[in-house]
Amino acid sequence: xxxxxxxxxxxxxxxxxxxxxxxxxxxxxxxxxxxxxxxxxxxxxxxxxxxxxxxxxxxxxxxxxxxxxxxxxxxxxxxxxxxxxxxxxxxxxxxxxxxxxxxxxxxxxxxxxxxxxxxxxxxxxxxxxxxxxxxxxxxxxxxxxxxxxxxx
Amino acid sequence: xxxxxxxxxxxxxxxxxxxxxxxxxxxxxxxxxxxxxxxxxxxxxxxxxxxxxxxxxxxxxxxxxxxxxxxxxxxxxxxxxxxxxxxxxxxxxxxxxxxxxxxxxxxxxxxxxxxxxxxxxxxxxxxxxxxxxxxxxxx
Numbered sequence: 001x002x003x004x005x006x007x008x009x010x011x012x013x014x015x016x017x018x019x020x021x022x023x024x025x026x027x028x029x030x031x032x033x034x035x036x037x038x039x040x041x042x043x044x045x046x047x048x049x050x051x052x053x054x055x056x057x058x059x060x061x062x063x064x065x066x067x068x069x070x071x072x073x074x075x076x077x078x079x080x081x082x083x084x085x086x087x088x089x090x091x092x093x094x095x096x097x098x099x100x101x102x103x104x105x106x107x108x109x110x111x112x113x114x115x116x117x118x119x120x121x122x123x124x125x126x127x128x129x130x131x132x133x134x135x136x137x138x139x140x141x142x143x144x145x146x147x148x149x150x151x152x
Numbered sequence: 153x154x155x156x157x158x159x160x161x162x163x164x165x166x167x168x169x170x171x172x173x174x175x176x177x178x179x180x181x182x183x184x185x186x187x188x189x190x191x192x193x194x195x196x197x198x199x200x201x202x203x204x205x206x207x208x209x210x211x212x213x214x215x216x217x218x219x220x221x222x223x224x225x226x227x228x229x230x231x232x233x234x235x236x237x238x239x240x241x242x243x244x245x246x247x248x249x250x251x252x253x254x255x256x257x258x259x260x261x262x263x264x265x266x267x268x269x270x271x272x273x274x275x276x277x278x279x280x281x282x283x284x285x286x287x288x289x290x291x
Contacts, residue, residue: 024183024243045167047242051235060230062242064205064269086165089201092194101188102203105165129205129269130230 045107046082046131054143057117057135064129065102073124073133078117080133083108116141170242183245187223187271191251198257198275204247205269206230214264214273221251223271256280 046061061082063071071084088104113135121136171186187202200223204212207225215222225247231237256278263274 043167044241045165047167047170048239049231049237049242050239051231051237053232053235057238058231058235062205062269064203066268085162091192091199095192095194095199098191098193100190102190102201103166103168103188105163107165126268128208129203132230 044109045103046109048082048109052137054137056137057113059111059133059135061131061133062129063126063131066126066129068126071126071131075119075122078113078119079110080113080122080135081108081110082131082133172243172245173248183243184248185243185245186249187225187247189249195277197277198253200251200271200273200275202247202249202271202273203269204266204271206244207247207266207269207271209266212264212266212271214262216253216257216259216262219253219257221253221275222248223251223273224248225271 046063048059048061050060051058059080059082063084063086066084066086070087072081074081074083083106085106086104116138117135118138123134125132125134168188173184173186187204189203190201192199202223204225204227206227208228211226211228213222213224213226215224227244227246229244253275258276258278261276263276265272
């Protein structure tokens with residue numbers, strides 16, 4: 001596990017896809033029976049998903065409608081910080097609002113990473129409202145193939 | 153007398169859970185979410201902004217029939233098949249929402265654009281529905 005500490009861990013994840021899906025199905029069934037939504041708000045912005053493969057760790061965040069200049073990503077002492085601001089769009093003064101649900105404001109989240117990440121190779125990509133941070137694993141953290149020799 | 157000045161600080165972003173639609177029949181597998189929207193009206197048009205992160209232009213459907221506007225966005229999974237999930241705070245699925253409009257939209261001139269996961273839909277009002285200024289002449 002690459003994340004040592006996440007402030008206010010929102011929802012538990014079992015790490016097993018099948019179990020997670022079964023849990024969500026149960027929650028959905030419960031919601032439809034009671035009319036209440038049981039899932040808790042993540043309580044943090046932006047919500048992130050973290051995954052890994054043998055080469056890298058991926059952090060993805062849902063951040064629709066952000067100017068790239070308003071996004072600030074920093075890596076310091078193995079702490080990755082995603083900060084920024086979603087600005088309120090001021091439309092025509094004469095516009096009358098019927099609905100205003102889209103949130104705006106400043107945000108900041110930090111993640112402590114283990115030393116298994118090669119910090120200088122971190123890449124970030126913002127596309128279609130999704131921020132993807134790719135953290136390449138340090139050489140010693142990658143799986144290694146061990147050759148087996150036949151005995152003489 | 154001291155005057156207290158309110159320090160202007162940046163507004164913090166309010167976290168908002170994605171709202172899942174439950175109980176609806178879906179034709180695609182996976183959850184369906186309600187996008188957060190802003191709707192505002194000016195003299196000449198109604199504009200709708202919807203947050204739909206992960207939706208591409210070719211996965212977006214906008215349908216207006218019998219004054220019911222349906223916006224529908226398909227989201228492809230972002231992680232490749234070989235990735236192992238470590239933490240999940242948001243689910244990916246489709247976005248869908250319906251709106252009932254008054255019948256004064258000029259359907260021919262509806263304009264839609266999608267940028268950075270935000271849909272902007274401009275619905276111009278039909279000429280007949282625009283307020284007209286009536287001159288009052290002095291007798």
